[in-house]
Amino acid sequence: MSIPRLYAEADLAEGAEIDALPGQGHYLGQVMRKREGDLLVLFNGRHGEWRARIAAIRKDKASFVPEARIREQVASPDIRLLLAPVKRDALDWTVEKATELGVRRIQPVITARTVVGRVNTDRLRAVAREAAEQCERLDLPEIAEPMDLHRALDGWDGAPLLVGDARGNAPPAGVVLAGKAPPIGLLVGPEGGFTGQELDAVRRRPFVSPAALGPRILRAETAAVAGLAVLQALAGDWAVPT
Template identity: 90%
Template sequence: MSIPRLFAEAELSEGLEVPALPGQGHYLGQVMRKREGDPVVLFNGRDGEWRARIAAIRKDRASFIPETRLREQSSGPDIRLLLAPVKRDALDWTVEKATELGVRRIQPVITARTVVGRVNTDRLRAIAREAAEQCERLDLPDIAEPLDLHAALDAWDGAPLLVGDARGNARPLGVVLAGKAPPLGLLVGPEGGFTGQELDAVRRRPFVSPAALGPRILRAETAAVAGLAVLQALAGDWAVPI
């Protein structure tokens, strides 16, 4: 049976007892049928990855003892996603896949055609944590609180930001990426697309480059995942030999 891999918030150090996060004790005991002494793997985004054992488990509580560091801490390239929130299932899926693709930060942006009134960032952080546990990331993406599109652009640090251009007059994403390296960002609009005024305002920003995502109209969640995959393949850690 596979060894559970779990995110921890506490410091990870040999012999230092670590409390389980809410829900982890129930998962280990009731779902995975684990007992005291069974192995787990822990990571916290700071201290690398550790092989540990379950020190105590009772109902919904548990604690662990780290024993051996398996991997030193490392981070992937600084690739960010700015995404107009879509409906719940599609947004959950996008956050899960963006985490698997190694994105460092996810910034929800509110646009004129955004149809979602509220973004549950706590739920999105839980989804990202579970995805990171499964895909063997050593850190979690930062899930930011939603910002108005223009406020998000005002707060941008000047890194190259690529925006999908559905008007059909932009260069292909791979061409726009040539010569660029992280930090990089990808901006994906809402289901109905940006308004003309929004797209014009975005394109006036000096750090923004319009980019075409192929000849077909993509759903917002498809555009986000496809665009991130291209960024990783051409400018991220997919381009680095393993």
């Protein structure tokens, strides 16, 4: 039987009983059919990954006892995604895949053509948590509150920021990324694209580099995932032995 892997907010230490997060007791007992004494794996983004056992489980409540650390904590590379929010299902999918790809921070940015009026960041954090549990990641990406595009760029720390160029005038992403390493970010616009005024304002930032993501027009969520894969392959941790 599969061993569940769950995120914990509490500190992880040998023999210290901790409470499950809301929903985890129901998941373990009703979905996974686990009982007291069964094994599971815990991580909290700070203390590595631990083998643990279910100390108690009743209805929707549970507690765990960590037994031994099985992986030391390793931070994800400082790769960031600035993304104009898209519709709910596409946004959830993008956050899930960005988490699997190891992005450290996801910043929703509001643009002139953003069609989504509200972003449920609590839901997105839950999506990211579940994705991290499944992909054996040791930390969670930060999901920031939505911010106006220009305000987000005003607060940027100067790390290289790639922006996809659908006009076909930019060099390939592989050329732009040559010699670069994290911290590094990717900016993806809305389905309708940036306005000309927005794109001009973005390009005036000294840390921004336009980059082509191939000869085809990509949907926003596709551009985000494809761009992050390129960043990881050329400037991230994909080339690092595991």
